[in-house]
Amino acid sequence: MSHIVDRHAVVDGHRTSFGVHGEGEPVVRLHGTPSSSYIWRDVVPVLTEAGYRVHVFDLLGYGLSERPRNPDVDTSITGQVAVLEGLLGEWGLDTFHLGPTTSAAGSRNASACSRPGACGP
Numbered sequence: 001m002s003h004i005v006d007r008h009a010v011v012d013g014h015r016t017s018f019g020v021h022g023e024g025e026p027v028v029r030l031h032g033t034p035s036s037s038y039i040w041r042d043v044v045p046v047l048t049e050a051g052y053r054v055h056v057f058d059l060l061g062y063g064l065s066e067r068p069r070n071p072d073v074d075t076s077i078t079g080q081v082a083v084l085e086g087l088l089g090e091w092g093l094d095t096f097h098l099g100p101t102t103s104a105a106g107s108r109n110a111s112a113c114s115r116p117g118a119c120g121p
Contacts, residue, residue, distance in 0.1 A: 017064035018057035022048030036063025060095030
């Protein structure tokens with residue numbers, strides 16, 4: 001699996017690259033900085049074989065996602081919460097398993113799971 005992001009969505013006016021693989025219970029994988037979803041290339045096949053539907057994306061400014069030229073666009077980890085929330089809407093996900101790669105990415109983006117029942121048990 002060479003490219004695991006093969007689609008795009010416009011979130012808050014910026015192009016974000018993502019991929020959805022497999023069928024089953026949804027899992028969202030987050031990458032840290034400075035990285036991209038490419039780090040999940042060996043993990044995605046294992047999860048899909050285990051019966052999960054895996055959602056990956058490149059944070060805004062990383063990987064294949066748009067790198068905004070406007071310095072006022074917040075591409076910090078905290079600023080990425082809106083990107084994640086936009087993609088959750090695009091994917092139609094209300095509940096899912098969240099799998100961050102770093103504690104910083106997880107704690108910041110976990111706020112996207114503040115809705116009751118979001119992010120699974």
